[in-house]
Amino acid sequence: MIEVRELSKRYGDTVAVDALSFDITPGVVTGFLGPNGAGKSTTMRMLLGLDHPSAGSVTVDGRSYRDLPAPMHEVGALLDPKAAHPARTARAHLRWLVRAGGLPRSRIDEVLALVGLSEVADKRVGGFSLGMYQRLGIAVALLGDPATLLLDEPANGLDPEGIRWMRNLLRGLAAEGRTVFVSSHLMTEMQQTADRVVVIGRGRLIADVDTAELVRRGSGGQVKVVSPQPAALSALLTDEGATVRGDSDGALLVSGMDSARVGDIAMAHGVRLHELTPRRVSLESAFMELTDDSASYRSRGLGAVDTEETATVAHTPATGRPEGSD
Template identity: 55%
Template sequence: MDATIEVHDLRKRFGRAVAVDGLSFGARPGQVTGFVGPNGAGKSTTMRMLLGLDAPDEGRATIGGRPYRELRAPLHEVGALLDAGAVHPSRSGRDHLLWMARSHGMSRKRVDELIELVGLGTAGKRRAGGYSLGMRQRLGIAAALLGDPPVLMLDEPVNGLDPEGIRWIRGFLRALAAEGRTVLISSHLMSELEDSADHLIVIGRGRLIAETSVAELLAAASGERVALRTAARTEAMGLLAREGATVAANGPDSLTVTGLTTQRIIALLTEHSVPFSEVSAHRATLEEAYMELTRDAAEFQAVVHAADGTGHENGDPR
């Protein structure tokens, strides 16, 4: 099966509210693709349209060139986790997986393998109604993996996991992509995507803001800034400004400098006997880059949220 996810000029409205507005992007095999944007940006709605749970008003959402409804054996082609709470509370985790497996002719052995793989262990025999959020996330990931699909779509898979679980899923997702699978994950935890994603789809107000690699986005956000730490902040700011630099204070002893190279800054400070403890090229975090990209969209949605009184940004309950 072709494991490519494609979205072409996708549009969706809920009443007067526009949830997705002409969105186009792709997610390719062999990569973990992060799908990010402010609350109400249209991420969950887009994933629901990819899975045939919402019908687009316009455009196409396909997996391997076909709409989800045309897939003959969905569990073997696409694994998805949209809502970790979508489990019957009186059914054990193992039984939840077992009825799904039987619908596609899969064995008990496969269910037991996945329970161990995701770290549920003996908890698989307990009622799912007593699971923590992290345990429900693990169960949902196991369900997504049942058919050993080449495509995985996970909405906020890290939510509720403890530190050990976060480390596990970070490595696990990268291992799945290394096998040639397409892995699309939405997340609001930029620090996790920085360590696990190869490619990013950034949306706001239902529109594409950026489609780029994590490395390219971080390089662009970092620019040519230099981080300087000095006990003589005022002296350093005056000296560097006279040399044509733009200097911003970040704290009592920290500055960000643009317009001069690291080597030039060190030479100037040394020449004028201005003490310093650190001079280094600034490396933006993914969170900084993301906030810069989405600032306008986030501010817009906050205004809409306050004005419409719906309790949901952009009027989208998803």
């Protein structure tokens, strides 16, 4: 259990983290979402005691990181995947950490197998791709078999197969009862991975919700209806309090009413339906709506650059991976 309370961090004039409060509970994967520069890494560094809060506090199981008696067993972290010395082999990198942490050497082969690096264990990490560095970083995080995992943008540089692998790994670790907190600037990546998302922008909390709830909220209960009597249906639904608009294909998009009620009203008035579909909205578009609505996010003088940055979050994988390649 991670508890963040009124956590703030300033660097000179920059407010990197602004009075954040949230809890990260065990047994689920919690995504930490926000555009580049939102304050995700800064928050994670404060969690690990690598940076001092300007105000507020963050604790892991009731203690600050520095007071944890066996930190490697309690918190495993991946902040900078390139933190390994390029001239060392993957195995040598892990051996050094195992020794520093007083962990059993048998753990080295276990974690190498877990992250799929057994075959390159004796290769120098200098020749590794970014994806392999990420896997090694995850191996390091897992060395102490920690109850809490903090991973900062672990999907960067992974190919679609790597992303799927990581998704399963994280879900498995959470299912074992661990606390899994994983950041990303890509909404699409989190949609299938995270049970919960904490969304921040400009250091501030925008949302702290179940992924399903966020998608539901974003959809606003929209229903797509196709009928050969659109005008009659539209009038009936509007009379019952729904908001109805037509889309370009001649379908009706109904808000403020669920699909069962739409069907019942049509039935009661003998209006034929050819299609009745609760519209599913992606986490990505829910996020866009959320940030559109967020006064705190918008009211701080977002200029063209920031708007572009927000768009980048939703649409452009930083890795150059084609959208939807997973």
